[in-house]
Amino acid sequence: MADSSVHLLDFHLLSGSLRSVVQKTSIGHAVLYLSLASIASIILPRIYSAYFGPLSKIPGPKLAALTNGWMLWHLWHFEKCAVIHEQFKKYGPIVRVGPNNVALNTTEDMKTVYAVGAKFPKSSFYDSWSFNGSPNVFSMRDQKAHADRRKVSSKIMSRNALVTYLPEINQHLRDFVRVCGKRAGTTVDFVTQFRFLALDVVGSAAFGKSFNLMRNETEHPFVHDLDACIAAVPPRGYFPTWVWWLITKIPTKDWQFALGGEKRICEYSGDIVDEQEERMKKNGGEMVKEDANTLVGKMINYRDENGAALPRSAIDGEIGIIFFAGTDTTSNTLAFMSYELARHKQHQDKLYEELKERMPVKGAVPDLVDAEAWPFLNAVIKETLRLYAVAPSQLERDVPKGGTHLHGKYIPEGTIVGVQNYSIHRKAEAFPDPETFKPERWFNETEDMRRHFMPFGLGSRICLGQNIAMLEMRLTIATLIRSFELTLPADHNPADVALKDFWLAFPASRKVELVCVPREE
Numbered sequence: 001m002a003d004s005s006v007h008l009l010d011f012h013l014l015s016g017s018l019r020s021v022v023q024k025t026s027i028g029h030a031v032l033y034l035s036l037a038s039i040a041s042i043i044l045p046r047i048y049s050a051y052f053g054p055l056s057k058i059p060g061p062k063l064a065a066l067t068n069g070w071m072l073w074h075l076w077h078f079e080k081c082a083v084i085h086e087q088f089k090k091y092g093p094i095v096r097v098g099p100n101n102v103a104l105n106t107t108e109d110m111k112t113v114y115a116v117g118a119k120f121p122k123s124s125f126y127d128s129w130s131f132n133g134s135p136n137v138f139s140m141r142d143q144k145a146h147a148d149r150r151k152v153s154s155k156i157m158s159r160n161a162l163v164t165y166l167p168e169i170n171q172h173l174r175d176f177v178r179v180c181g182k183r184a185g186t187t188v189d190f191v192t193q194f195r196f197l198a199l200d201v202v203g204s205a206a207f208g209k210s211f212n213l214m215r216n217e218t219e220h221p222f223v224h225d226l227d228a229c230i231a232a233v234p235p236r237g238y239f240p241t242w243v244w245w246l247i248t249k250i251p252t253k254d255w256q257f258a259l260g261g262e263k264r265i266c267e268y269s270g271d272i273v274d275e276q277e278e279r280m281k282k283n284g285g286e287m288v289k290e291d292a293n294t295l296v297g298k299m300i301n302y303r304d305e306n307g308a309a310l311p312r313s314a315i316d317g318e319i320g321i322i323f324f325a326g327t328d329t330t331s332n333t334l335a336f337m338s339y340e341l342a343r344h345k346q347h348q349d350k351l352y353e354e355l356k357e358r359m360p361v362k363g364a365v366p367d368l369v370d371a372e373a374w375p376f377l378n379a380v381i382k383e384t385l386r387l388y389a390v391a392p393s394q395l396e397r398d399v400p401k402g403g404t405h406l407h408g409k410y411i412p413e414g415t416i417v418g419v420q421n422y423s424i425h426r427k428a429e430a431f432p433d434p435e436t437f438k439p440e441r442w443f444n445e446t447e448d449m450r451r452h453f454m455p456f457g458l459g460s461r462i463c464l465g466q467n468i469a470m471l472e473m474r475l476t477i478a479t480l481i482r483s484f485e486l487t488l489p490a491d492h493n494p495a496d497v498a499l500k501d502f503w504l505a506f507p508a509s510r511k512v513e514l515v516c517v518p519r520e521e
């Protein structure tokens with residue numbers, strides 16, 4: 001009783017003094033106090049979380065614990081994965097890299113966060129990859145909905161299904177070699193060449209419709225739409241919604257073009273769907289046989305457990321994301337691989353010897369089954385995927401309900417956690433002399449190497465296109481190196497090819513310029 005009367009008294013005193021403050025306050029002061037109060041309501045919780053909250057026990061740069069600005073700054077400078085890697089060296093395998101973000105760096109963490117059955121869904125960063133406003137197989141966060149959607153495309157992307165498209169893919173490769181031959185002796189940007197090739201291959205392998213950029217030796221506006229999408233999609237996932245809204249208002253022509261990339265990719269994808277539907281109509285409402293086994297056909301024919309079809313916007317978005325995820329990933333990997341072969345003549349010579357023995361005809365495309373077994377070819381590909389995994393930074397996930405314990409520390413639910421393959425792939429205990437490109441290390445592949453290798457991610461969200469990517473990389477590098485020697489141009493500057501990352505890894509100058517010299521026999 002005594003207590004509550006004291007509180008009542010306190011309240012009257014407080015409200016009385018507040019009233020007198022308000023009565024004496026001018027509008028200017030009121031605005032000032034309100035602004036200070038708003039700023040305090042943002043800053044104080046941040047200070048509390050940085051110094052006293054559950055994540056405060058996790059080491060890391062204090063600025064990162066206080067603001068996402070730390071991470072955004074490094075992202076903006078295309079150095080996110082390299083900077084997080086430095087933090088691991090300084091602080092150990094668990095580092096706080098944002099007010100609500102923890103980076104992890106052990107194989108145990110890989111299992112906890114990504115293993116099949118792990119209950120850590122993708123973080124809200126992935127919402128940004130939903131095209132046409134519809135979640136797709138890449139962006140979906142609901143685990144059950146994702147498993148259902150993934151079933152639609154996983155058969156199409158299986159190795160056995162892809163073999164059906166080999167004759168068409170082989171034609172793209174022969175066209176690629178012909179284009180290289182025409183440009184022999186001159187400096188060629190291989191980022192662009194591999195990109196055109198990757199678009200042709202994805203078109204054939206997933207949609208039954210290729211751009212034929214190699215055959216026609218032309219560009220397609222779609223290529224610029226991909227560039228636009230890459231500039232806009234990852235940052236959209238990192239900025240708070242209101243900051244992103246402001247950013248979208250920047251009125252420069254290039255930026256506005258970049259913002260429209262997603263829409264144009266979906267429109268192009270929509271044209272492919274229209275064409276299939278048109279063929280279906282002409283075929284009396286029945287899907288023609290060749291279309292039924294493409295990703296587009298599967299999407300059109302899909303029915304959920306209630307018999308409902310996918311909305312058209314979702315189909316277009318799903319196709320758009322496959323183009324997006326399936327092009328620059330493989331082409332940038334191939335560009336880095338060619339660069340490593342050009343600058344390490346001893347590795348390129350060894351690869352050439354292997355290929356010459358197994359591919360009697362120069363310019364021909366090897367048999368896929370054979371190429372899958374060629375030791376040095378596969379070692380070169382693995383070593384490139386190790387050093388230049390093209391999604392190199394944290395694959396972000398949310399800590400599920402109830403929180404979790406990692407490295408003896410409690411991590412509350414809703415915290416973003418993630419392992420980055422850039423760091424896992426550079427663990428000296430699995431890969432001695434980790435910064436050096438050494439394909440031979442894969443001849444004695446140990447259990448430890450296998451456990452530390454995740455270029456395509458892991459678990460139920462592992463890359464859906466890894467079979468296409470591996471097929472394309474094997475056939476392309478074998479065909480290219482059998483026919484040409486790759487060399488560095490006289491004015492080569494290694495800084496131009498340094499790995500940068502904006503979620504997707506790319507060479508600093510966005511080019512890998514090499515000279516291809518036809519092989520004499």
Ligand code: HEM
Nearest residue numbers: 137138325326329330333391395456457461463464465469
């Ligand atoms: C060397 C080439 C490639 C690399 C290194 C790569 C890497 C990755 C990684 C690391 C993920 C997991 C992302 C995460 O967990 O957050 C992923 C997912 C995915 N990738 Fe790839 N990728 C490559 C090529 C491709 C290709 C060629 C396609 C399609 C044709 C593709 C389609 C996808 C899709 C659809 C997903 C989402 C899978 C899901 O969440 O179920 N990727 N990729």
